[in-house]
Amino acid sequence: MSPLLPKQCILVVDDSPENIDLLSEVLRDDYRIRIATSGEKALKIVYSDEPPDLILLDIMMPGLSGLEICRRLKSNPDRRRIPIIFVTAMTSTEDEQRGLETGAVDYITKPISPPIVKARVRTHLALYDQSRELERMVRQRTHELLTTRQQIIRRLGRAAEFKDNETGNHVLRMSHYARIIALAHGLGDEAANIIFNTAPMHDIGKIGIPDAILLKPGKLDAAEWEVMHQHPIMGAEIIGKHDNELLETSRIIALTHHEKWDGSGYPQQLKGEEIPLEGRIVAIADVFDALVSVRPYKGAVPVEEALQYLYEQSGKHFDPTLIDAFRSALPEVLRIKEIYADEHGALTDLEFQINEIFHHKDDPTGYPGVLSSTEGGLD
The missing domain is CATH 3.40.50.2300 (Response regulator)
Structure with missing residues (x-):
């Protein structure tokens, strides 16, 4: 030895x-x-x-x-x-x-027999070492595959950002908000991290929306809104059904993040707890960031007004228990908002990964006077 x-x-x-x-x-x-x-x-x-x-x-x-x-x-x-x-x-x-x-x-x-004892011990220790090394390699490979899936999810999320001409850090901020809400609601680290890593795919379906509608500088008409309301279904179809938890959670979020607690959302008009928890969490994170961020068609709403809107929509647009969780975690939410503010510049994928370790409707008619452009709207 x-x-x-x-x-x-x-x-x-x-x-x-x-x-x-x-x-x-x-x-x-x-x-x-x-x-x-x-x-x-x-x-x-x-x-x-x-x-x-x-x-x-x-x-x-x-x-x-x-x-x-x-x-x-x-x-x-x-x-x-x-x-x-x-x-x-x-x-x-x-x-x-x-x-x-x-x-x-x-x-x-x-x-x-001493020679037999030595030989048997030596043999089984060697086998045990080989077994542990194999397990280590499997864990490493599993981690590599998980990391690859996470990177693909993030990059697809960014593809939707480019298509929608949104701000560079929106996906990063709302992903952190979603994780914070999940933890405040009582989910464990593993479940919260899954939501954090899959939230970037929420608007991937916008890739399928024509530019004439998605980038329209004025209000959408009824026909155009009907097309816009298809992007959750398109997103779910792009991702597809999978046994893998990350991809399946991404699909669920893409499909359900525009559903509303009172059943008035889209595309399925789900109501209450019919809406998957992941979709309910991402809805709050997405709307809050959309309200307090500058977009090409609107200015940023003051935090106090955005919070007033979220709290007023408790039990209507949003799950009341999740709004309570959001409220309890507000200091952490606001800290993330400042850390990843757009004026600091768009963060790189490396910074995204580092900060993952550090932590972890959109119908304009619901908030008069705030959204008056595409009002493709917080969509």
């Missing part, structure tokens, strides 16, 4: 001091040895912050037997991969079979 690498740790579990001494003598030159004279002490060591790399376990012990210890460890996801070798005087084929079926990787009978 290389002197640069720490010695691997072997836990020897036996109620007989003589057996512990013998196994320790055989292995101590090559490994760090820890000992336990009972099942309870063995479990305490295994569940510590420094678990052993392999366990040599006697079967016949007072209290917890070796078989019971093995069963408990193999039922624990955090410790089940530690190889266990039974070292026992139980020599029948049935005993050996029972031990292996319980989850042990090998079975050594007493009295032990």
